[in-house]
Structure formats: structure tokens, C-alpha cells
Amino acid sequence: MNEITLDIKTAKTTIDRNIYGHFAEHLGRCIYEGVWVGEDSAIPNVRGIRQDVVAALRKIKIPVLRWPGGCFADEYHWKDGVGPKADRPAMVNTHWGGVVENNHFGTHEYMDFCDQLGCEPYICGNVGSGTVQEMSQWVEYLTFDGSSPMANWRRQNGREEPWLIKYFGVGNENWGCGGRMTPEYYSDLYRQYAVYCRNYGANKLYRIACGPRNEDYHWTEVMMAKAGDPRMLNGPYMDGLALHYYTNLERLPDGNRRGSATEFDEAQWIEIVAKGLYMETLVRRHSTLMDKYDPAKKVALIIDEWGTWYAAEPGTHPRFLYQQNTMRDAIVAATSLDIFNKYADRVRMANIAQTINVLQAMILTDKEKMILTPSYHVFEMYAVHQDATLVPVDIQSERYALGNYDVPAISASASVDGNGKLHVTLSNANPNKDIPVNLFIRGMKGGTLSARVLQGDAMNAHNTFAQPNRVEPKPFHGATHNPEGLALVMPRMSVVAVEVG
Ligand code: AHR
Numbered sequence: 001m002n003e004i005t006l007d008i009k010t011a012k013t014t015i016d017r018n019i020y021g022h023f024a025e026h027l028g029r030c031i032y033e034g035v036w037v038g039e040d041s042a043i044p045n046v047r048g049i050r051q052d053v054v055a056a057l058r059k060i061k062i063p064v065l066r067w068p069g070g071c072f073a074d075e076y077h078w079k080d081g082v083g084p085k086a087d088r089p090a091m092v093n094t095h096w097g098g099v100v101e102n103n104h105f106g107t108h109e110y111m112d113f114c115d116q117l118g119c120e121p122y123i124c125g126n127v128g129s130g131t132v133q134e135m136s137q138w139v140e141y142l143t144f145d146g147s148s149p150m151a152n153w154r155r156q157n158g159r160e161e162p163w164l165i166k167y168f169g170v171g172n173e174n175w176g177c178g179g180r181m182t183p184e185y186y187s188d189l190y191r192q193y194a195v196y197c198r199n200y201g202a203n204k205l206y207r208i209a210c211g212p213r214n215e216d217y218h219w220t221e222v223m224m225a226k227a228g229d230p231r232m233l234n235g236p237y238m239d240g241l242a243l244h245y246y247t248n249l250e251r252l253p254d255g256n257r258r259g260s261a262t263e264f265d266e267a268q269w270i271e272i273v274a275k276g277l278y279m280e281t282l283v284r285r286h287s288t289l290m291d292k293y294d295p296a297k298k299v300a301l302i303i304d305e306w307g308t309w310y311a312a313e314p315g316t317h318p319r320f321l322y323q324q325n326t327m328r329d330a331i332v333a334a335t336s337l338d339i340f341n342k343y344a345d346r347v348r349m350a351n352i353a354q355t356i357n358v359l360q361a362m363i364l365t366d367k368e369k370m371i372l373t374p375s376y377h378v379f380e381m382y383a384v385h386q387d388a389t390l391v392p393v394d395i396q397s398e399r400y401a402l403g404n405y406d407v408p409a410i411s412a413s414a415s416v417d418g419n420g421k422l423h424v425t426l427s428n429a430n431p432n433k434d435i436p437v438n439l440f441i442r443g444m445k446g447g448t449l450s451a452r453v454l455q456g457d458a459m460n461a462h463n464t465f466a467q468p469n470r471v472e473p474k475p476f477h478g479a480t481h482n483p484e485g486l487a488l489v490m491p492r493m494s495v496v497a498v499e500v501g
Contacts, residue, residue: 002435005394006414008422008443015415017063017386018120018349019340020379023305025070026105027096027358028320034356034365035113036105043368047112048104052370053356054116056363060379061386064120064167066304066351067110071095071177073169074128078138081106082157095177097319107142111163120166122351127171127186127193127210128179136196139168143203162203167349169208169304170194173244175219178210183222186210191227191237208302211241212286220286224293236294240349242304245282246359247275247332261310261323262460266431267403269328269459272308273429274405276332279306280339287346303340303350307360307375308332321358325373325463327456327471327493329360333378334411334427334495337385341413344390352379364465371468374461377454381473381497384423388415391422400430409435410490421501422447428490431459435492441485447501449486451476455494473497 024030037043037050044051068076072095080089081103088103114121123142125135140150143162151162170193172178174186181189187209194207209227212219220241227237248257249271259268287301308329309321316322333352340347352375356363362376390413397410412426422444428435453476456462461471479488479498490496 001396001398002410002437003396003440004410004412004424004437005440006391006442008391008416008441011389011391011416013344013390015341015344015385015388015390016348017061019337019344019347020061020383020386021064021066021122021349021351022062022355022362023066023070023351023353024355025358026068026072026076026093026101027070027354028317028322029357029365030354031105034363036109038104046116048109049113049116053363053365056370056372056376057117057355060362060376061383062117062119063386064122064349064351065114065117065355066122066124066169069124069172070305071173073124073172074126074130074174074178076126077130077134078107079134082108082153097317108157108159121163122167122169123165124169124172125193125197127174127189128177132193132196135170135193136198139165139197139205140200144200162201164203166204166206167208168197168205169210169242170197171210173213174210175213175216183219187223187226190223194237206239207237208240208242208304209238211243211302211304213244215282215285217285217289220289224290224299228290228299229293230296230298236299238299240300240302241290242302243282243286244305245279245303246305246307246309246353247272248309256311258309258311261313262326262462264328264460266459269431270400270402270405270407272328273331273335274407276308276335277407279336283339283343283347287343290346297346300348301346303347305353306336306350307353309359323359325361325364325375326460327374327462328459330374330378330454330456330471330495331427331429331493333360333375334382334425335429337378337382338411338413338425341385341390341415342392366465369465371463371465372472373463374454374456374471377471377473378495381452381454381495382425384417384497384499385413385415385425388417388423390415398435410437419501421499424498425495426490426498427495428492431493433492435490437488437490438484439486439488444500446481449479449481449498449500451479451496451498453478453491453494453496455491459493
């Protein structure tokens with residue numbers, strides 16, 4: 001009943017490593033404490049950036065990091081975040097708790113963080129409360145090699161060489177916190193701002209437009225018609241269109257859509273799993289709409305922000321969006337990454353929200369302590385797909401149903417890496433049942449088999465500072481060769497990564 005068929009010979013699309021990207025905003029304890037502790041901190045740091053976090057993120061091969069927001073991006077004025085720290089003006093972070101932002105983590109610190117991580121920067125500029133000139137000058141400051149007011153200011157602030165910046169976002173959620181615009185209005189603004197984000201010297205910007213929220217297909221239609229069609233003069237004006245989608249619950253009896261990250265029953269387990277899987281509908285529909293204007297798929301669909309969003313942990317600031325992360329989140333991470341892999345011909349970047357201490361985080365910190373979440377472990381297990389060639393999978397899965405929700409229990413994706421090894425990642429969303437799965441593999445016989453499993457001992461299994469290793473990958477012995485390929489028994493609520501070759 002549960003069968004996955006794959007043929008290595010059908011592999012052709014590269015899975016862009018940026019599908020495994022991340023997002024870090026000036027929000028709660030993501031940047032301050034999660035990344036930036038300052039040079040004088042007792043927490044081991046290099047130039048103010050904490051080293052335990054850098055080491056952990058390097059391990060999952062973080063490919064790209066979006067910054068500085070989020071809603072924060074459209075009220076951020078980059079000039080306040082460069083130069084001597086003592087002279088940097090403070091501002092109020094109105095979106096996220098009204099706290100005072102001292103601007104100690106600015107452009108240079110972010111670029112240093114990206115260097116330490118070995119990842120691509122992805123900067124989101126301010127359309128909502130900024131100006132064309134301000135955005136244009138940021139690009140000049142970052143990337144101009146010659147003598148100019150901005151490039152010389154950069155030198156004065158300690159950076160001689162220009163940086164290479166590829167990914168540049170023109171605004172964030174401009175339909176919402178970024179200005180409450182209509183797509184008709186924003187698409188014109190986008191075109192205007194994007195013109196003045198210049199390519200200097202060898203630097204070539206990859207311009208990313210604010211895309212739709214959830215199922216706002218009208219937004220996609222207008223953006224593609226007005227700025228995304230490669231047949232227009234000098235078009236397309238954008239390289240990527242950024243979709244945002246978070247999983248929420250249907251309204252709870254108290255009107256809230258954000259239940260607890262850790263205190264939930266099976267009804268909320270399956271609902272979040274189903275809402276995670278809804279990502280496929282969104283990707284397919286937005287992508288199909290984009291095909292109408294861009295059948296060659298030149299413009300990428302970028303899943304700029306995604307992940308689970310629950311009520312903040314009790315006792316924490318509600319606007320700091322600090323939440324725990326359980327096996328349920330691991331399943332959502334795995335199934336979402338399977339979807340992005342599957343649509344790799346259109347999806348070329350995805351950034352889970354947010355890296356540290358915010359929403360579906362990879363890492364949680366408590367002063368000098370740090371723990372890794374189940375979602376982190378999924379990213380580590382799936383890192384093998386980065387830049388590998390997608391092997392399409394045909395999945396016949398039994399259903400897992402409860403109440404109003406009915407989902408396939410098994411999700412999977414597969415790729416072949418540069419050394420010819422096959423990697424299959426699978427998950428079983430059923431929290432009650434181990435499921436035998438047969439893998440029919442064409443184009444590859446035998447080969448060394450190794451596998452790991454991430455499994456919870458409860459739906460809400462998670463790591464804490466007292467018990468940091470409750471959920472972590474372990475060797476998996478439930479997979480064996482058979483004449484057709486592989487047979488494995490997927491443990492209930494688990495994620496498995498198999499390597500053959
Ligand atoms: O990730 C938290 C917030 O969610 C971001 O700032 C915003 O873009 C989205 O609404």
C-alpha cells in the first residue's frame with residue numbers, strides 16, 4: 001500500500017541550496033542575544049557574534065540569511081546602523097514590542113555574520129517608510145568599488161573592499177505592515193525602486209519583489225503582469241517574487257488562532273500538519289499563475305517566510321514571538337522541504353522564520369546556553385539535498401485522518417548528489433502507527449546503505465535547557481535492501497534520511 005517509486009534517470013532539476021535558507025529579524029531575542037552579544041560579552045564571540053550559534057548554523061550549511069526583517073525592514077534606516085556604535089542613533093522597534101533598538105547590529109555586523117557563517121546575504125530594503133534614494137544609497141554603500149560618497153563612507157567605517165551582494169528585497173509585506181498597499185500601487189513602486197538598485201562593477205543584484213500572502217492570487221497576477229513578464233521592455237524587472245505563508249490553527253473557542261507550541265492534542269497535531277501541507281497548494285497555484293507570464297520559469301517563486309506560528313511561550317513578551325519547537329514542527333519542516341524540493345524548477349529560495357529564538361527557530365538560547373530544536377535536526381538531515389539533482393518521487397501513501405483533516409501519512413523527497421549517492425528523506429505524520437514503506441528504485445542497484453531517524457517519544461517531544469538531547473537524530477536500522485530497492489518501516493511521527501551508494 002505504501003510505495004515510493006523513483007527512477008534515477010529522470011533526475012534533471014537542481015535543488016537550489018537556498019531552499020534551505022533562513023530569516024533573522026530584529027525581533028525579540030533573534031538578533032540581540034541570539035546572534036549579537038557584543039565584543040565585551042562573557043559569551044564566547046568573534047567581533048560580538050556568538051560562536052556557539054555560528055558553529056551550529058555552519059553545521060546545517062546555512063546557505064542564505066534574510067535580514068533585517070520582516071516588518072522591521074520597512075521601518076529600518078540603514079544609515080543609523082553604520083559608523084561608531086556610540087554615535088548610532090537609537091530607534092523604537094514599533095512592530096515588535098516597542099523596544100528601543102540601539103542599532104549596534106547593522107550592515108557591517110550582518111555582513112560579518114554572513115562571512116562567519118559562509119552564507120549569502122539577502123538584504124531587504126525599506127519601501128514602507130524609506131525613500132528611493134535611501135535604498136539606492138544602501139546598494140552603493142555595499143557594492144560600489146570607486147570613489148563615491150557612499151563607498152568612501154563605507155571605507156571610513158572600516159571596509160575598504162565592496163561586498164558582493166546578490167539578493168536584494170524591495171520591501172516586505174507591502175500589502176500589510178510594509179505600507180498596506182494595493183498590488184496595483186506597489187507594483188509601480190517596485191519598478192521605480194528596483195531601477196535605482198544599481199549593479200555596480202561585478203556585482204549583479206537579484207531583485208526580489210514583495211509577493212503575496214497565502215492565497216492572494218490577485219497580488220501574484222498583478223505583480224507578474226506589471227513587473228514579472230520577461231517579454232516586457234527590459235523585463236522582467238524582478239528575479240524573484242516572495243510568498244509568505246505561516247501555519248495557523250482555525251480559530252480556537254477564544255478567537256485565538258495560535259495555540260500552544262507544546263500543549264496540544266492530536267486534533268491540533270493533525271491540523272498543523274495539514275496546514276503545513278497546504279503549502280503545496282499555494283506553491284502550485286502561484287507557480288501556475290506565474291507560468292502564464294513566464295512559462296520559461298525565469299522568475300523564481302521565493303518562499304521568503306514560512307513556518308509554524310504559535311502563541312508565545314507563557315511568561316515571555318507576546319511580541320517577541322518566542323516559541324518552543326516539537327516533533328510536530330519537525331514534521332512540518334520535513335514536509336515543507338519536500339514540497340520545495342518537488343517544485344525546485346520554480347522555487348529557488350525559501351527562508352524559514354526565524355533562525356534563533358523566534359517562531360519556528362533552529363536554535364533557542366538562554367543567556368550563555370544554547371539548544372538545538374527538532375526543526376534544526378531536520379535541516380541538518382536534509383542538507384544533503386542542497387545543490388543535488390532532484391529525483392522525482394511517486395508516492396502512494398495511506399491516509400492519516402482525524403476530525404476534519406485527512407492527509408497522506410508519508411511524505412518524501414529524493415536527490416542524487418555530485419558523488420552519485422542517492423538521498424531519500426521521508427516522514428511519517430501519523431503519531432500512532434509505524435508504517436512499512438517499499439521503495440522501488442530504478443537506475444541504481446545495491447550500494448552501501450546508511451540511515452538516521454529523528455523520532456519523538458510523544459507528539460510534543462522537544463528539547464529543553466534541562467534536557468537538550470531528548471529529540472535528536474539516531475542511527476536507523478529499519479531499512480534494508482530488497483531486490484526492488486529498499487524496504488523500510490517508518491516509525492510513527494518520525495523523519496528518516498537514507499543514503500544509498
Ligand atoms: O516573521 C515575523 C513577521 O511575520 C515578519 O516580520 C513579517 O514579515 C511577517 O508578518
